[in-house]
Amino acid sequence: MARHTSPQHPNAQRALVALATAGVALGAGAATASADTAPVVDVMRTRPTSLGKIDPAAGLGAVAGTVGYVTGPVAGLKPNPLAGTGVDPLDNGVATQLADFQPVASQMLTAPVAQAESISRIPVVGQALGVLGG
Numbered sequence: 001m002a003r004h005t006s007p008q009h010p011n012a013q014r015a016l017v018a019l020a021t022a023g024v025a026l027g028a029g030a031a032t033a034s035a036d037t038a039p040v041v042d043v044m045r046t047r048p049t050s051l052g053k054i055d056p057a058a059g060l061g062a063v064a065g066t067v068g069y070v071t072g073p074v075a076g077l078k079p080n081p082l083a084g085t086g087v088d089p090l091d092n093g094v095a096t097q098l099a100d101f102q103p104v105a106s107q108m109l110t111a112p113v114a115q116a117e118s119i120s121r122i123p124v125v126g127q128a129l130g131v132l133g134g
């Protein structure tokens with residue numbers, strides 16, 4: 001009989017088995033080593049600390065000042081870079097109609113995202129970015 005069932009590369013197979021066994025051994029060793037560690041902070045014996053005088057208005061001002069710098073570049077991104085190509089996933093749709101009601105299609109939901117020029121042009125997202133300063 002022909003030897004069709006014998007492996008073609010027995011050395012490679014043995015090397016992979018040895019590598020997998022070494023990985024399992026390292027994983028088991030790491031798991032047992034991490035199980036023996038004590039907690040870093042003893043929660044019951046620590047005293048609460050004071051944060052001092054914190055000005056919430058200054059923190060809010062700093063956050064409000066930087067939000068525009070973060071949302072500005074995001075507002076100009078294209079939400080659907082594949083729009084207008086043959087592989088646009090948002091161009092597909094499913095529709096159904098029950099009795100004599102108007103048909104409902106998934107393209108009604110995906111059209112604003114699929115056809116938007118930028119993220120700031122998407123109906124709800126654009127308004128939120130406008131409020132945030134984008």
